[in-house]
Amino acid sequence: MTKPAISVSKLGKSYRLGMEGKQVNTFQDLLVGMAKAPFNRLKRLGEHHVEADDAFWALKDVSFEVRPGEVVGIIGRNGAGKSTLLKILSRITEPTLGEALLHGRVSSLLEVGTGFHQELTGRENIFLNGSILGMSRAEIKSKFDEIVAFSEIEEFMDTPVKRYSSGMYVRLAFAVAAHLEPEILIVDEVLAVGDLEFQKKCIGKMGEVATEGRTVLIVSHNMSAIQSLCPRSILLRQGKIVDDGKTDTVIKEYLKFLEKGAANPFENNPERKCSGEVKLTGVQMLDEAYQPLAHPISGKPLILCFDYENTVKASRMDVVMTIFNHLGVAVANLNTRVVGVALPLKERGRFSCKIPRLPLPFGDYRIAIALQLNGTNVDLMPNVLAFGVTVSKFYKTGLSPDIQYSSALMDHEWFF
Amino acid sequence: MDDKSILIRPQKGWINIDWMELYHYRELLFFLAWRDILVRYKQTVLGVAWAVLQPVFMMVVFTVIFGRLAKIDSEGFPYAVFVYAGLLPWTFFSTAVSQSGLSLVSQQHLLTKIYFPRLFVPTASVGAGLVDLSISFAVYGVVLASYGVAPSAGMVWLPLLVLLTILAALGFGYTLAALTVSYRDFRFVVPFMMQAMMYISPVVYPVKLVPPKYRWLLALNPMAGIIDGYRSAILGKPWNLTTLAISTVVAIVLFVFGLFYFRKTERRFADIA
Missing domain, CATH: 3.40.50.300 (P-loop containing nucleotide triphosphate hydrolases)
Structure with missing residues (x-):
């Protein structure tokens, strides 16, 4: 047996988090705390204790x-x-x-x-x-x-x-x-x-x-x-x-x-970056009759419907959505700015995006979404939605090309 | 375990200096110093001329203020000649210490992205200062010639004194660089410290101005003995051997301390930089 090039055993690394949960009760405590702070910092910057309770x-x-x-x-x-x-x-x-x-x-x-x-x-x-x-x-x-x-x-x-x-x-x-x-x-x-x-x-x-x-x-x-x-x-x-x-x-x-993360992406989602000004509160996939849908069908309409809350009375926002396939390749980008609309906002409400003929081959997909006010992301969720496509009505045969050779479907005709 | 194997594990306490590794990476030290030198005068109109102008300006200002106005004793030499001999090591020392003290924080992107012997960062800053020092020496030759002062035979000791200056600068540089990474307070402390240190170093005044019973106190500042030594070596004034001896010991102790303190704190740099 050859020697391994890299062998790692029981490797661990802890960092100290900056804050210790110490309560300041009185003004006096605050003053004492401020006076002690430099000394505490000195101590804390010194040796690194593995057992420290704020270790991460x-x-x-x-x-x-x-x-x-x-x-x-x-x-x-x-x-x-x-x-x-x-x-x-x-x-x-x-x-x-x-x-x-x-x-x-x-x-x-x-x-x-x-x-x-x-x-x-x-x-x-x-x-x-x-x-x-x-x-x-x-x-x-x-x-x-x-x-x-x-x-x-x-x-x-x-x-x-x-x-x-x-x-x-x-x-x-x-x-x-x-x-x-x-x-x-x-x-x-x-x-x-x-x-x-x-x-x-x-x-x-x-x-x-x-x-x-x-x-x-x-x-x-x-x-x-x-x-x-x-x-x-x-x-x-x-x-x-x-x-x-x-x-x-x-x-x-x-x-x-x-x-699994996408099952409830609106709570405790570590991937989410949300400033709270306008935020998403729910998502649903619907078919053309506005009925909820679990498995979108390729070649059929798909409506993505989002609920939001607007805490800053912003009047308009832009939305960018990207569809990724299971290899992490971005298949399509749906962008209000590119199609030339800006969504008017109420205090809370919903907006939706309709894809008239879903052009996706069989496979697993994930959708990332970003809400933007004046070009700045206010809510970014890389995993707002995930779904699989297993049925295709895109081509009349019902077949779907191998995903290895195709990341999106395209209408085409043959001549003889 | 062959020589190419690397063992990574947590280390505790004082850490030895890995001379083999330093030797292996020696070319990097050269490249880092080379970069500092190249960058220093890029996009300046006068370029390297600044290395000549800086000490000359200082000499002129000090000669007017301390030589002419304050009439400080210059041990029988023209004041300009006297003060320049002190400015030679002092300017090198203070620039080297300031630069190397800040070297780690100003290059933290390196610390968090790649491994190499961290000691090289402050060392390269000190090394880069040697170019300016040699230019200053050349300028001093011209100054001596124009005042008609012949350098003394003590010049043979000069290389040793330069080495001692480098050791002192490295000792301060290592310690301050390591401290500045953890405590950014030292960013403010260093410039102030250099200014204060200049006044407790015999740059503009001779050692003899200090009463003999306090000279040992003066000599605890390694630059005191070194500066005085430069004057004895170049100008041939009598050597203050006790002062020089105390300063030498302090410089060496500081150098060794700096080296080990740096090694001890080095492993945390990437986490707190």
């Missing part, structure tokens, strides 16, 4: 092993502990409990362009960034031309990075990172940047890295990237591993949980 466990009792050459995806909702795990394995932060053993040269990319300096030129930043990522000067020199070619921005090498567009910046940064030659690569969400064409190139390059027999650990929200790159995935939930195995099964488990 971002990661608890996490154990797994990764064999050399394995490519493993780490998935989970926001706050599930994915980033904390990567930060510990990258040695940026220390675990509170447990240990991890890594065999081989490690590179971690938690961000593209770490250490880039705005005032320096592209050329200077290649050297600086390369060195921060752990390359030697000789190594950077020998790969310099390759890096420049990969970035496709040769003509801007002597321009300060601060004059770059964000696309150019990302290209250069990724070009440096793509030329690292680690035995273990730890990547966080960096695929989420850059234009589509370049993203493909990066995923291609990462796939290459994966096939070269390196051990790779990837965190991403992009399920299709995870699915195409990682045969195995680990699902984290509230700091613990809940599933570890073949990516397809783990992603299913993850989505099942997302749907």
Whole structure:
């Protein structure tokens, strides 16, 4: 048996929350509290006590092993502990409990362009960034031309990075990172940047890295990237591993949980970001006769009906909805601004959105919604609704194309 | 366990310095210092000329105020020559300490995104100051020549004194950098501290102005002995060996303390930065 490249055992990390629930009863208490505050802060900033009652466990009792050459995806909702795990394995932060053993040269990319300096030129930043990522000067020199070619921005090498567009910046940064030659690569969400064409190139390059027999650990929200790159995935939930195995099964488990979250997304929804000015209070799917519907039918009308409360007497708002499929791919975006309407608001009420002919192939879907006042999100729910499509009347045969080749249905005709 | 294995586990108490790792990453130290130097005078009209102008301005101002108006004793040398010898180590020291004290907070994006020996951040800030120091030395050569003062044979000790200045700056820099990450109060303390320290360092006045029985107190400030040493080495005035010895010991103790205090607090940087 070969030695594992990464072996993690009983890893845990706790953070202290800022506030202790101490009540201030009298003015005197308040004064005493204020006078003591600096001393308490001194004490609190000092040693970190694991037993502290305001400790929050971002990661608890996490154990797994990764064999050399394995490519493993780490998935989970926001706050599930994915980033904390990567930060510990990258040695940026220390675990509170447990240990991890890594065999081989490690590179971690938690961000593209770490250490880039705005005032320096592209050329200077290649050297600086390369060195921060752990390359030697000789190594950077020998790969310099390759890096420049990969970035496709040769003509801007002597321009300060601060004059770059964000696309150019990302290209250069990724070009440096793509030329690292680690035995273990730890990547966080960096695929989420850059234009589509370049993203493909990066995923291609990462796939290459994966096939070269390196051990790779990837965190991403992009399920299709995870699915195409990682045969195995680990699902984290509230700091613990809940599933570890073949990516397809783990992603299913993850989505099942997302749907469960959607069963009552209006209460205790950790994914929700709501400022409270205008907020959603309910949602329903209806058919053309305004009858409630559990399973929308492809090719038939679908009406999404939302209840809201308006506490600030706002008169108009915009609504943006995105439909995601089970791979996390955005299939469609339904946007009041794009179609040119603004919803008038009452103190409380409901609005609905009608899709006259639902163009979705068989599969599981999730809807994210954002309410916006003057372009600012006031209520954002990435999981307001989840449903499966199992019946299709879109084409007269009742058939639906394989989801692998189609994320939406399109009317079309054939001629002979 | 082979040499490429990394064990990650919680550490407690004082942590040793991993010299092997520092050696392995040595090129990064160079790159960080190189970046600080490149960035310092970018987009300024006068560029590196500032490294020349700053000490010259200071020399002129001090010569007018303390030399001409206050008529402070300059141990038999032209006041400008006397004060510049003190400004050489002092300017390096105060810039290096201010820069390295703030180096971690101003680069916290690095601390939370990638691993490398954290010690290099303040060290690079101090290292970057060496370029300005060498320019100041060159300017001093011109000043000496224009006043017709020949440097003394004590110059051979200068490299050791420069090394001692670096150690003192690193000792303060490490400690303050680590403290500033936890307690942002030190952002305000450092500039004030440097100003106060200048007055308890013999920059504009000679050590002999202080009564002999209090000189040991003065020497507890490592820069006191060092500045006095620069004057003895360059200008050939008699050495105050006790002062220098006390300052040397204090500088070394501070350096070692700073190094270990930094290591001890380092593992929490990413969590509180």
